Amino acid sequence: xxxxxxxxxxxxxxxxxxxxxxxxxxxxxxxxxxxxxxxxxxxxxxxxxxxxxxxxxxxxxxxxxxxxxxxxxxxxxxxxxxxxxxxxxxxxxxxxxxxxxxxxxxxxxxxxxxxxxxxxxxxxxxxxxxxxxxxxxxxxxxxxxxxxxxxxxxxxxxxxxxxxxxxxxxxxxxxxxxxxxxxxxxxxxxxxxxxxxxxxxxxxxxxxxxxxxxxxxxxxxxxxxxxxxxxxxxxxxxxxxxxxxxxxxxxxxxxxxxxxxxxxxxxxxxxxxxxxxxx
Amino acid sequence: xxxxxxxxxxxxxxxxxxxxxxxxxxxxxxxxxxxxxxxxxxxxxxxxxxxxxxxxxxxxxxxxxxxxxxxxxxxxxxxxxxxxxxxxxxxxxxxxxxxxxxxxxxxxxxxxxxxxxxxxxxxxxxxxxxxxxxxxxxxxxxxxxxxxxxxxxxxxxxxxxxxxxxxxxxxxxxxxxxxxxxxxxxxxxxxxxxxxxxxxxxxxxxxxxxxxxxxxxxxxxxxxxxxxxxxxxxxxxxxx
Amino acid sequence: xxxxxxxxxxxxxxxxxxxxxxxxxxxxxxxxxxxxxxxxxxxxxxxxxxxxxxxxxxxxxxxxxxxxxxxxxxxxxxxxxxxxxxxxxxxxxxxxxxxxxxxxxxxxxxxxxxxxxxxxxxxxxxxxxxxxxxxxxxxxxxxxxxxxxxxxxxxxxxxxxxxxxxxxxxxxxxxxxxxxxxxxxxxxxxxxxxxxxxxxxxxxxxxxxxxxxxxxxxxxxxxxxxxxxxx
Numbered sequence: 001x002x003x004x005x006x007x008x009x010x011x012x013x014x015x016x017x018x019x020x021x022x023x024x025x026x027x028x029x030x031x032x033x034x035x036x037x038x039x040x041x042x043x044x045x046x047x048x049x050x051x052x053x054x055x056x057x058x059x060x061x062x063x064x065x066x067x068x069x070x071x072x073x074x075x076x077x078x079x080x081x082x083x084x085x086x087x088x089x090x091x092x093x094x095x096x097x098x099x100x101x102x103x104x105x106x107x108x109x110x111x112x113x114x115x116x117x118x119x120x121x122x123x124x125x126x127x128x129x130x131x132x133x134x135x136x137x138x139x140x141x142x143x144x145x146x147x148x149x150x151x152x153x154x155x156x157x158x159x160x161x162x163x164x165x166x167x168x169x170x171x172x173x174x175x176x177x178x179x180x181x182x183x184x185x186x187x188x189x190x191x192x193x194x195x196x197x198x199x200x201x202x203x204x205x206x207x208x209x210x211x212x213x214x215x216x217x218x219x220x221x222x223x224x225x226x227x228x229x230x231x232x233x234x235x236x237x238x239x240x241x242x243x244x245x246x247x248x249x250x251x252x253x254x255x256x257x258x259x260x261x262x263x264x265x266x267x268x269x270x271x272x273x274x275x276x277x278x279x
Numbered sequence: 280x281x282x283x284x285x286x287x288x289x290x291x292x293x294x295x296x297x298x299x300x301x302x303x304x305x306x307x308x309x310x311x312x313x314x315x316x317x318x319x320x321x322x323x324x325x326x327x328x329x330x331x332x333x334x335x336x337x338x339x340x341x342x343x344x345x346x347x348x349x350x351x352x353x354x355x356x357x358x359x360x361x362x363x364x365x366x367x368x369x370x371x372x373x374x375x376x377x378x379x380x381x382x383x384x385x386x387x388x389x390x391x392x393x394x395x396x397x398x399x400x401x402x403x404x405x406x407x408x409x410x411x412x413x414x415x416x417x418x419x420x421x422x423x424x425x426x427x428x429x430x431x432x433x434x435x436x437x438x439x440x441x442x443x444x445x446x447x448x449x450x451x452x453x454x455x456x457x458x459x460x461x462x463x464x465x466x467x468x469x470x471x472x473x474x475x476x477x478x479x480x481x482x483x484x485x486x487x488x489x490x491x492x493x494x495x496x497x498x499x500x501x502x503x504x505x506x507x508x509x510x511x512x513x514x515x516x517x518x519x
Numbered sequence: 520x521x522x523x524x525x526x527x528x529x530x531x532x533x534x535x536x537x538x539x540x541x542x543x544x545x546x547x548x549x550x551x552x553x554x555x556x557x558x559x560x561x562x563x564x565x566x567x568x569x570x571x572x573x574x575x576x577x578x579x580x581x582x583x584x585x586x587x588x589x590x591x592x593x594x595x596x597x598x599x600x601x602x603x604x605x606x607x608x609x610x611x612x613x614x615x616x617x618x619x620x621x622x623x624x625x626x627x628x629x630x631x632x633x634x635x636x637x638x639x640x641x642x643x644x645x646x647x648x649x650x651x652x653x654x655x656x657x658x659x660x661x662x663x664x665x666x667x668x669x670x671x672x673x674x675x676x677x678x679x680x681x682x683x684x685x686x687x688x689x690x691x692x693x694x695x696x697x698x699x700x701x702x703x704x705x706x707x708x709x710x711x712x713x714x715x716x717x718x719x720x721x722x723x724x725x726x727x728x729x730x731x732x733x734x735x736x737x738x739x740x741x742x743x744x745x746x747x748x749x750x
Contacts, residue, residue: 060407094413102411108404112427122412125422167408174412341729342722343690345701350722353708354715441580448583452694459585466593473594476586484581 009072011036011209012057012100012178017066019049019056019233026052027063028233034178037207041220041241044230045256050213051105053230054180057211058100059093062086070096071177098126101176105183107163109155115142115166116151119173127174134173141169145199161192165199172203179203181212197223217257221245229253284471285478288461292475295461296482302375302457303444306382310443313383314390319420321395332391339388344446347385352377352453378450386443393439397432398424430501437494441487448483458482525720528707532717535703536724542617542699543686543728546624550681553629558636572633579630584623584691591623592616592695620692620699628685635677640666642673672743679736686728700724 010033019027026049034040044050055061057068059075062085068075075096078088087093109118119138123129129137142148145165155163164184171179184200185193197219204210204223214220220227220241227244229237237244237253248254321332339347355362355371362368370376401424409423451460462479466472525532560572579587596612603610643666651661693702704721708714 058411060410090415094415097411098413100411102408104404104408104411106404108402108408110405110408110423110427111402112430121422122409122414125418126413170408170412337730338722338726341687342725343687343701345690345693346704346718346722346725349705349708350715350718354718357713357715445583448585449691451585459583459589462586463589466589470597473590473598476590476594480578480582480586480590483583483586484578487581488577 010034010069011038011071012211013067013069014053014057015067015069017053017056017068018064019052019061020064026233027056027066029066030230030233030235031066032228032235032238034209034211036209038226039204039208039210039212039224041224041227042211042213042230043215043217043220043227043256044236048230049233050230051182054102054182054211054213057180058097058102059087060102070099094126098122098174099177101171101174101179103164103168103171103179103181103184106187107155107160107167109163109167109170111155114152114154115147115158115169118155118166119170122170123173138169138173141172144172144202145169146195159192160188161195164188164196168196168199168203177209179208179210181210181214183213183215186215217245229256282474284465284469285474288465288475288478291461291465292458292479292482295456295458295479296486298455299444299447299457299459300486302378302382302447302450302455303440305379306386306447307440307443309379309383310386310390313387314394315425317387317391318394318398321391322398336388336391339385340392344381344385345449345452348378348381348449348453351381374450374453374455378447378453378455382443382447382450385446386439389439389442390436393432393435394428396435397428400431401427433494433498433501437491437498440494441491444487444490445483525707525716526711526713528703528711528717531703531707532700532720532724535698535700535721536728538617538698539686539689539700539724540728542620542624542689542692542697543682545621546628546685546689547682549621549625550628550632550685551678553626554632554636554681557629557633558640561633561637562640576630576633579627584627584688585694587627588620588623588691588695591626592619616692616695616697619695620689620697624685624688624692627688628681631681631684632678635674635681636670638677639670639672639674643669675743676736676740679732679739683729683732683736686732687725690725 012032012034014030014032017027017030018025026047028049030049030053032040042050042053052061056063056066059068063077064085073096076088076092077085080086109115110121113121116135116138119141120131120134123134123137124131139148139151142151145168147162147165147169150158150162150166155166158166164187168181168184181200185196188196193216197216200210200212201219201223212220212224224241226238227241228235229244229248229250231250231252237249244253245257248257317332317335320328321336323329323332351371352374355377359368362371405423405427406419409419414423447457448459450457451463454460456464458479462475466475469475557572557575560568560575563569563572592614596614599612600610647665647669648661651665656665689699690701692699693705696702698706700721704717708717711717
């Protein structure tokens with residue numbers, strides 16, 4: 001599709017996503033759309049369903065209801081023999097996943113492979129990119145995230161910040177249409193956060209389409225075009241980042257933005273975890 | 280003490296040791312090849328896959344190796360016409376074949392259990408990362424889960440190899456002249472049991488600890504990539 | 520489907536099973552004794568005790584059970600006779616296969632039990648020991664009242680494994696002509712010329728022991744976890 005042919009299809013469209021773990025409703029009807037070059041920050045207290053939202057998008061968790069479109073393509077769902085909702089075509093899921101880059105909170109680098117092997121593994125084995133080209137591309141990405149000199153090291157010998165940068169390079173090597181980042185800095189020591197945010201900042205400047213679950217408010221304001229605030233599995237506020245972050249409408253979001261203990265608020269203040277949404 | 284008999288018998292004992300090593304390695308290799316699909320089947324959610332794997336592992340881990348050996352070597356005789364028809368009877372007449380077949384089936388069951396544990400211990404996150412780039416099925420097993428699981432299983436597998444080495448001594452009961460077999464024959468003729476059994480025992484000791492030393496080195500080399508400890512260390516009894 | 524017609528030899532297998540279990544229980548009791556001694560040696564302050572316990576487990580793990588059984592049953596009597604002869608006595612020593620079997624299997628699995636007990640002693644939290652010291656308990660009292668009772672809980676799963684391996688190892692005693700399960704099956708197989716039938720039947724008996732042991736082990740473990748935190 002050419003850029004100026006009719007209404008542009010969103011790079012990623014999520015419609016009315018529901019997900020429960022047992023009796024715990026984690027997502028209760030979340031919808032969002034990311035267009036090309038959008039950088040969307042997803043915020044919310046722990047337990048608000050941010051990570052589950054990302055995991056449901058690339059089917060690491062199977063949503064109970066709702067639709068996910070990637071580049072206009074709907075991920076078809078069906079039911080297995082026991083009546084569990086499951087992807088109708090596993091091969092479609094694999095294919096869709098190659099178009100969605102995922103960066104995990106705890107990096108999840110393959111520990112038996114070097115940094116370089118981590119990066120070229122999927123392009124070669126899944127996409128069928130010739131080894132030579134994959135290596136060239138990997139070198140390029142490694143320079144970009146500043147890890148060229150660590151290319152032959154095993155993950156266990158990297159710092160958390162280096163591991164996360166390697167994981168970002170691994171995701172980029174697939175040339176994904178949308179990059180999903182699940183709290184990419186929250187497992188890092190404070191002094192290592194900056195180097196990772198810098199890399200993500202560069203990606204945003206390149207015009208990458210990204211969905212970032214983050215707690216870094218300053219970063220979200222500087223980098224993201226839009227911010228979504230999740231509360232109890234629903235989108236409670238959304239809009240252009242500067243507007244939403246500077247003038248939060250709900251008391252809860254205001255508290256979240258100002259509170260130092262946002263990460264634990266759902267656990268430490270029982271009054272906030274009631275069923276009713278207060279205006 | 281007069282050790283002449285031991286020195287005289289040493290060449291023949293060592294010849295026996297060569298057969299011991301040969302049987303050990305052939306069975307280990309064949310057993311490993313069999314153990315991989317069995318372990319994967321055992322972890323399947325499909326009943327048609329996990330139930331046979333479970334039954335196989337339970338039977339071979341739950342009964343003595345000696346019974347298994349006799350079942351194959353003597354028991355096959357009961358089905359001679361059938362095996363003849365299938366054209367494999369000439370194999371079952373050979374003690375060597377029966378020994379290797381039984382030891383293979385036996386070690387495969389134990390190895391499959393070790394692999395099962397190791398596969399379960401592969402970090403979830405690393406598997407999710409593989410899924411997130413579109414890997415699934417055999418590719419996921421071949422590139423991510425199995426290489427990682429093999430490394431995690433290595434210490435326990437070293438133990439299994441040592442147990443198998445010692446278990447091969449049972450093949451002397453079905454007339455093979457392995458290290459134990461040679462010792463027993465010489466004892467039967469010379470009536471010098473303790474000298475020869477101690478000599479044979481010492482040779483086993485040397486082989487065992489040389490093997491353990493080599494594999495610990497290998498483990499160290501292979502684990503250069505990780506800091507965490509492997510699962511199922513030394514000391515877990517898994518003999519027959 | 521193979522039907523197991525045991526041609527009237529069924530009783531022999533049952534009797535053999537009884538003897539197998541008897542040998543197994545005797546050997547297990549011995550193994551626990553050796554195991555406790557071995558663990559005491561390994562954790563001892565005395566270098567000699569540590570060395571002795573270390574040699575014990577090293578040798579046992581490096582030498583096949585069959586060699587050890589043959590050594591004890593045929594070797595030890597001969598050794599005693601030789602030594603006696605050298606001292607000028609004419610001695611004829613014969614070991615009872617039942618006793619020799621229990622002794623050897625017990626000795627072998629004592630080495631495995633040693634590792635189990637050593638791990639169990641080390642698993643008892645250090646502060647329990649310190650608390651006992653703080654109340655002025657001496658070494659013996661502390662061992663008896665604090666360490667031993669707590670250690671068992673950690674040792675039980677490992678001992679269960681030792682038992683299950685041990686009971687299978689008793690089949691080896693058939694080579695010294697003790698008419699336990701394996702030997703009984705062998706005799707019946709030869710008499711009837713139905714080796715598969717009898718060895719398969721015997722294997723099912725062993726499998727039965729294993730399965731019953733697994734169930735009991737599960738029960739005992741959940742029982743012994745009362746009042747303990749599950750990790």
